[in-house]
């Protein structure tokens with residue numbers, strides 16, 4: 001296993017993401033035996049980082065993770081958990097009670113790593129709201145020793161990332177972002193990596209294979225990778241791209257089958273840097289996967305929009321969803337107020353007149369609205385996250 005040095009710890013670069021455990025399609029119950037077997041294999045190979053979140057699997061991920069770890073000494077692994085500020089059920093809650101409930105479910109009295117979950121342009125308003133009081137409460141948990149290292153997971157734009165890190169300089173140790181060879185340019189992951197590094201923090205990676213898309217390539221791309229190395233899996237190329245970036249400390253993989261654990265263990269057994277040719281092929285494949293609307297983000301269209309829509313952001317979401325309808329990409333739309341969704345566009349066409357790229361914005365937004373409405377329904381919805389909080393805090 002390859003490890004990262006981080007503040008005196010040796011973190012396995014492969015982190016076990018606990019968001020995708022296999023569940024019974026009828027009851028939603030997690031297959032605990034399967035989870036135990038995957039954890040045993042991962043721990044035997046040296047994995048020591050486990051990442052869950054309050055709302056994963058309707059609040060049951062924390063419980064399954066704790067059960068699978070219960071036979072190992074607490075100081076032999078690191079747990080990361082997250083505060084669900086993006087899913088508050090209609091108003092402020094007792095943040096400390098919610099945090100304590102997470103500790104209890106994870107059978108621990110401290111978190112090695114704790115994150116504000118899913119900071120976006122929308123959720124940051126909740127996190128920073130005085131009435132919700134989330135940041136001061138969680139900073140206090142850290143100051144009282146219940147959190148060893150504080151960070152946040154981030155799904156917003158690079159401007160917000162820079163602004164947030166500057167505003168809270170000194171409060172955080174790490175930031176978790178969506179990063180892979182496709183999002184390196186598609187979701188500005190390169191710029192985000194540079195911003196976090198410049199602020200002196202560690203980079204944690206989620207969606208290293210973009211929800212599995214980069215592990216299941218089309219025939220042409222599969223053949224291109226076979227030519228480079230006939231024995232290597234598509235997933236291994238995706239992971240090696242990230243291993244080459246020195247400030248990426250932990251790469252989370254949401255494993256739900258033993259064979260995935262075994263393949264990942266092989267990939268993380270040693271650091272085998274990509275050759276220039278291999279990197280070139282991956283980035284070229286990424287270009288081919290995009291079918292982008294060529295928005296430059298100039299915002300000339302925004303001033304005249306009667307609905308005050310964030311048009312370049314919506315076009316980014318569109319480009320993202322067209323590549324792959326993943327949970328990560330739909331979360332960017334989930335994060336918007338209903339009156340800022342693409343369905344709020346009244347088709348007046350002001351934006352298209354202002355657009356130097358000649359983009360037919362109303363048509364793009366109509367298609368995006370349709371895609372979003374018809375998209376897959378995820379097991380973890382905003383509603384189910386809110387219900388879990390209500391249940392745990394006895395709010396009903």
Ligand code: SF4
Nearest residue numbers: 305345346348349351
């Ligand atoms: S067409 Fe839609 S996005 Fe464009 S200015 Fe009008 S309301 Fe705004």
Ligand code: SF4
Nearest residue numbers: 295296298299301355
């Ligand atoms: S004016 Fe056109 S290119 Fe500029 S942000 Fe708006 S849609 Fe994008």
